[in-house]
Amino acid sequence: MIKANGLARTFTTRTGPVEAVRGVDLDVEAGEIVGFLGPNGAGKTTTLRMLTTLLRPTAGTATVAGHDLLKDPVGVRRRIGYVAQGGTSLPQARAGEEIVDQARLYGIGRTDAVARGRELFDRLQLEGLWDRSCASLSGGQRRRLDIALGLVHAPRLVFLDEPTTGLDPQSRANLWDHVRSLRETGATVFLTTHYLDEADALCDRILVIDHGLIVAVGTPLELKRQVSGDAVALTLKDVARAADAATLAGGLTGADEPTVDGTLVVVHVPDGSSTLPGLLRDLDAKGIELAGVEVRRPTLDDVFLTLTGRSLRDDEPAA
């Protein structure tokens, strides 16, 4: 569905050129949900805008939905849907007229446009909002309207830029269901996000991008395996025994150097759940009492930290 080679985009600003995207290769198959994960400033939105013909690449080529990005942008536009980050509806317009106007710009006749619009409104839980002004809709409703606007022409390839940013947890979960149902219709979804749980929950494959370059590609599971295993966190009752507990933990097969922070001892092992019973018996034998124990599976933040040396949550601007 998408084949890109060396896509790059440099912006000329007053303070000098900014290389927002420095050479991105992509290969997305039909029917996948692919996630573009990275911190703010990584180049996600810029890449997306290049793929949707809104921005001209300064280098590289791409074929999107079967059309050459540079030679046939109109062809690309016919086949794709795009839901931008900040919203796409005019406050003073009515929800119903927005979707009909949008459909008509794709060449769909008025009657057909109204029918499709109504069907999408029902599917996305926007019933009864047809005649309401967009300004009077809630945040979640407005976002679902944006998605409806991007889908009205039934595109085979849908680009979603940060689809759930700014939504409450219930709307987020709701929207995830809608994105999953897109795949059931056979569409391909390419979404950007800086939410780890979103990438983990939705995506078949994730591309991790940082400073304009792709630093990792894989399924969520594959990426997490690249990180140094599970974290076993022991909370001791007696802070004086922490050193003893650390020695025991450090002696496990495949364990790294444990970290001690007051009563908290954390060690990484390849498989926490199989190592834990043995560790607990050893601690018990030495009379070291535990207030609590936790086995933490690696998160995508751990992946990011491993790959880039920075935490996704640090949100540093690109250098």
Place this chain on the structure above:
Amino acid sequence: MTFARETWIVFNRAMRLGFREPVWLFIALSQPILYLALFGPLLEKVVQSTPDLPPGDAWQVFVPGLLVQLGLFGTVFVGFGLVAEMRAGVIERMRVTPASRAALLLGRVLRDVVVLVVQACLLTLASVPFGLRAPVGGVVVALVLVAALGAAFSSLSYAAALVLKTEDALASVLNMIAVPVLLLSGILLPMTLAPQWLRTVSDVNPLKHVVDAVRALFQGDVTASSAGWGVASAAGLVLVGLYLGTRTFRRESA
């Protein structure tokens, strides 16, 4: 899908949204009406006792100026509407469709022209009770010229909006350009009263030629050279405006 149909869709949307809040249409009209009612009557005596004026009574000299003022000020600020649409993400949403960039511009420009022509007709009709008498044919051609001005300034305003992106920047630029252009076009008082240096400067202003043309048309003088200059100036402005507008809509798009 044809270009004409795409333009029609954009035009249809713009008209629907524009007429939902009709108060804005009357606000644009209020300025020339105020000038007409409160300033116009002062000119009657001035015109009678001043030499060097173009032929015609006060109203035949003044109302053409008001029409061109409407053509300029009525349309040059439409860019603000586009800035609002840009901020709402609507322009990007439309740019991602296969619709041509020129249609996205032209549909909006045509709406502005329709609104302007309605306002211009109302202004002309309002002048009649004050004392305006002009041949209908001349008035019709004059309205076409004013419509052309509207198309030009509307396109330029949209181009400026796309480039400047914020209301503050747009307001500064538009005011900086519109006020001198207005003063140099002989709208309130004809440039024939001006000293030579000022008259030469105003000759560069295409709006001045359009005002002169409309004055000639209101006299029924279709063959006057000023009418020809005016038509050429208006046509030139329309071409420049539409070209710049379309080019700017295409910018940043593959």
